[in-house]
Structures are given as structure tokens and as C-alpha cells.
Amino acid sequence: MKPMLPSLTFDRPVHPDWLYEVKYDGFRALLEWNTKGITLTSRNGKPLIPQFPEIEEFLLQYQREFEPFLPLQLDGELVLLENPCKANFSGIQVRGRLKSEKKISEQAQNAPCQLMIFDALQLSGKPLHAEPFTKRKKELIKLFEKLHFNQEADPYSKQLVQFVKAYEDFEMLWEKVVLFDGEGIVAKQQNSLWEEGKRSSQWLKYKNWxxxxxxxxxxxxxxxxxxxxxxxxxxxxxxxxxxxxxxxxxxxxxxxxxxxxxxxxxxxxxxxxxxxxxxxxxxxxxxxxxxxxxxxxxxxxxxxxxxxxxxxxxxQKNLPEDLDISHPDKPLWNQLNIQKADFILYLREISPYMLPFLENRLLTVIRYPHGMFGEPFYQKNCPDYAPEFVETFKHENIDYILCNHLKTLIWLGNQLAIEFHIPFQTIYSRGPSEIVFDLDPPSKDDFHLAVKAALLIKEVLDQLNLIGFIKTSGNKGLQIYLPLPENTFTYDDTRLFTSFIADYLISRDPDSFTIERMKKNRGNRLYVDYIQHGEGKTIVAPYSMRGNEHGGVATPLYWDEVNEKLESAQFTMKNALTRVRKQGDPFRTYFSTKSVQPFAPVLEVLKYNKKG
The missing domain is CATH 2.40.50.140 (Nucleic acid-binding proteins)
Structure with missing residues (x-):
């Protein structure tokens, strides 16, 4: 069977009664599962299972769940996902040319591909080709719901058969595709039928050139x-x-x-x-x-x-239109080979992971107009010369920048805003959006104290069933985050918890930790600054660079990385990007955790004990 194909358009395909999907770059694949077994066939009629056995292996794990829907026929794209909107074209090309069964097996195990399903052509033996696209999509959603499969694209999920969402808002999806540097969008007329072998004007592909x-x-x-x-x-x-x-x-x-x-x-x-x-x-x-x-x-x-x-x-990195980068070859660090262009491209690449933490937060930046060769300065007020696309929010007579979009982030980068600092809540929040512990040792040589404190805090979080995330500060410390549901708790509430943790650390190891505010009285102990978590205070944003000699990055970590081998200076601009590409983003479930964080019962106990 020859698949239906979209027509290329150079005009934005924004029309009433159309829907929009991410276009993934891989091998078009038709999945059939009937009494003869599972087949996965390319656009040219070639079998893909021998080259990509992990797809069949995954499906067979759920054979029992699929039984009520057989025979079935699904349309999709076989890809090597790089992020939710982009597939690695060169990676799947290399994979598709492998001849050795051993190498194919190794790749299937170590770097499995994903089958992105966007259409249902047959379910439970019932043909769906002649049904309108919206009806076919609804049937596909029902299938994924009955299978209890996640419907979000995730390159790090063990679910190798994934769902391609259809969106009503072109602009919203396009911004996401550009942010993640995806291939483009496929626009589909809501009532379009699935026509075998036809390149249809009812489906249009619009590419991210x-x-x-x-x-x-x-x-x-x-x-x-x-x-x-x-x-x-x-x-x-x-x-x-x-x-x-x-x-x-x-x-x-x-x-x-x-x-x-x-x-x-x-x-x-x-x-x-x-x-x-x-x-x-x-x-x-x-x-x-x-x-x-x-x-x-x-x-x-x-x-x-x-x-x-x-x-x-x-x-190559598709920077926002109409945004000129001045002096791209300007050196920024004394000892490091980092030019302004490198820094801008870092912001461009890391933006999908950094922007969610900046969105709708009052931004304070530290600018280095001469790189590390001159004096930096803090900037809170939006300058008069800022372009119109830069959003602002007035608070206490300060016109703060809201870095809500890629264009603003790159503009700030062009202004050599190296460090991005944000408060613990958004402009819409009543109370804190998270709890953050800033574990700042007296010197970089005492980083082991931050590791010790982090592991002790993790023990408490695990006992209380609380979900914590950890990152480096980019300087000499570590920072632990507990995302909270919005508009639920006050800073007085969270102070009870931060104070409790500080007391716990000191009780466990008074020679390593202190809450003494006077530096001269701390000795060589790590200061547990539980007061720092308060309204109006700020902390460096995840993935922000720092203006220090090693060009550090405030890098999210996985908890199993936090051990005696961890070194703060190892997390730099270059390896921050490498980590995300190879290991994923350790903070990727941060915002979904807010709704399931069981902080309320813990707070009740703390309040009860305080009264007692």
C-alpha cells in the first residue's frame, strides 16, 4: 500500500477547519497487525522490522492489550527522536543502512527508535480510510487511552509507539516547532479522507527552513x-x-x-x-x-x-527573524574559547529547556558588556531602547522584562546578559511556585559539603514522599527544588519546611552545617540559608550561564549523579548541551510534578508540631 502524501507549501497554511501536526523527519511507515503477525512497511514497500526490531518487540509486550483492536493498520513516521518536535534525520539514515545483525541489535537496545503514529486506517478490522480525519484521529486517541499509553512525544520514554497530536492553533505549534528546531508542520483539512498513494492538497507540509x-x-x-x-x-x-x-x-x-x-x-x-x-x-x-x-x-x-x-x-540554528547579532566574533572569556556567537547559539539550543523557567517571571540579569574583560552590572529595569516585542511587567516601580519567547532570550543574549536570575513565583502566583534550597559552601574546595547536604535532604524527601530536583548553581554549590501547586501555599508555610530542613542538617552534622548569618562565625561550614527562600528573593535559572572563570552553567542533574565524584566546575556551556542531547533534561517532569507534590500533609504535621 502506498501512503497518502502532503503537498509542499511556502505559504503559511492557516485556514479555518484545518488541524496541525508536528512533521517528523524519518521513514514513513505503515504498521499492520493481523493474524499473520506484525509488519512495518516503508513508503517504497520495504519491510522495516528487520532493521528496527525494537518496534515489534515493544508491540509484542502489549499483545494482550492490543488484541481487541486487531486487525489494525496505523500510519506513522519511524524516527530517532531528538526532542518532542525534532527527529534526528542523519541518525536514522545511519541506522537504516546497518547490515550487521549484531550492530542492529545493539542499536535497538541502546538507542531505540520511535514510531510516531498520526493516523488510524483500520481498527478491530473496521476500515477507517473513508472517514474524515477528525473521526480517524478520535479513534486513534481512544486506542492510546485504552492502551494506557502516554500521548506526549518523549524521546526518553520506553514507550516506542507514540502519538502525534493535532492542534487547532497553528501559531502556537509553529512557535514550539521553531523553538525545538523541528522540521516543520503538516496541516490537514479536518474532513480530509485518507487516499492511498495520492499527494493531496488536503494535507500540506510547511517546513522550518x-x-x-x-x-x-x-x-x-x-x-x-x-x-x-x-x-x-x-x-x-x-x-x-x-x-x-x-x-x-x-x-x-x-x-x-x-x-x-x-x-x-x-x-x-x-x-x-x-x-x-x-x-x-x-x-x-x-x-x-x-x-x-x-x-x-x-x-x-x-x-x-x-x-x-x-x-x-x-x-544553521535558525535564529529569530529581524534580529541582528552585533559583533558575533567578540571574545567573552579570558581563558576559554567562547565568542559571542557561541553564547548566542548556546541560548538558542538550550532555549526549549530554559524558557519554561523564565516565563512570566520578573527577570534580573547580570550583563557583561565587555565579557569577562570588564565590569558587569545588574539590570532589572527594561531599557528604553528595547524593541517592541520585549514584554514587561511593572512591579514596585520597576519595569521588569518577561523573557517569554525565544526572540527576547536571544535579544538579551545579544545584550550580553550572561546570568538570568528569577524569583520563586510567577507574576500570576499568590505565594511561592516552588521551594528551593541553596546549598552554598564556603569555597569551591568545599563542594563536598554541598553534596553531603544534598544527600541528607534527599533522604528526608524520600521518607516524606516529596519529589525534589537538583541542579548545580554554576558556581560552587548545589540547589534543590520542590515544585509546588500554584496559589496554594504561602512563604510562611514554606519557611516552616526550610527551617525544619536546616535544623535537621545541623542536628545530623553540626561541624559541617550552620545557620549562622555572620560569615566570620561560620568557620569552614556550609551556610544553610533557609531565609533566602522568600518573596522578592531570586535564584539563578536552570541552564543559565555564570560569569565565572570556568564559564559554569546552572545544570540540572539526575540524583544518581550526586556523589563524591561530582565536581562543580565540570558543568560548562559545551557539556550542558551535550548532556541534554544524550541524557535528556533531568527537569523535564518538573512542571507536571506540581500537581502531585504531596506537600500539604507534610505542612500539616509541621504546623501541628509548632503548636505543640
Missing amino acids: KYVSCFITSLEKTNGYFYVGVYQDKKIHPIGQVLFGFKPEEKQALQQTIKQNKIKEDEQFIYVEPAICLEVKYLELYDGQLREPHFDRFRFDLEPADCTNDRFLFQ
């Missing part, structure tokens, strides 16, 4: 492809070829210009000196070449010397 400024190096005579490149170390660096997107008259004029200005010619190519600059849109770089390149426009405002590999690498 990236743009590169490049120049033409040659014309391939046999097929009309224009080969393009950029400069790397003053040498021409080829990045691919482009054919589509030109108007007929543009293509004809360009070919004529190349022939008139050729520097040499052979049987296959006509070569020219770099002179004609173009902007080409593409999906990503794969094996050093542009994927799905399309001509966008001529860049008569650029010289070939402006088309460099550094600029190309910077453009």
Missing part, C-alpha cells in the same frame, strides 16, 4: 544544477547545489551570465569565479551538503567575501 548566504561556483550542464559554496579560511568550501525555487526567467538569465563569465569548462561543468551571491533556504546540513535546498533570493547587497563558513554555521 534555514537560510544561508552563499555564492555560485559552477553550473552542471547535464541537469542545470547551480553549485554553491562559502569561504572557509579564504578557500572555497562547497556546500551543495540548488535547482528549485528559481523563476524560469531567473534561471535562464543566471545560466547566460555564467556562460558569459566562465573561467573554465569541461564535459560536466562550467566554472565561474565567486561573484553572484544568493540566499538559499534548506532544512539542515547532512553529510556536509544542504538538504532540500531552494533558491530564495539574490543577495546583491553582499560580496562573496561576506559569505563565510562561520556565518553559515551561525545561520
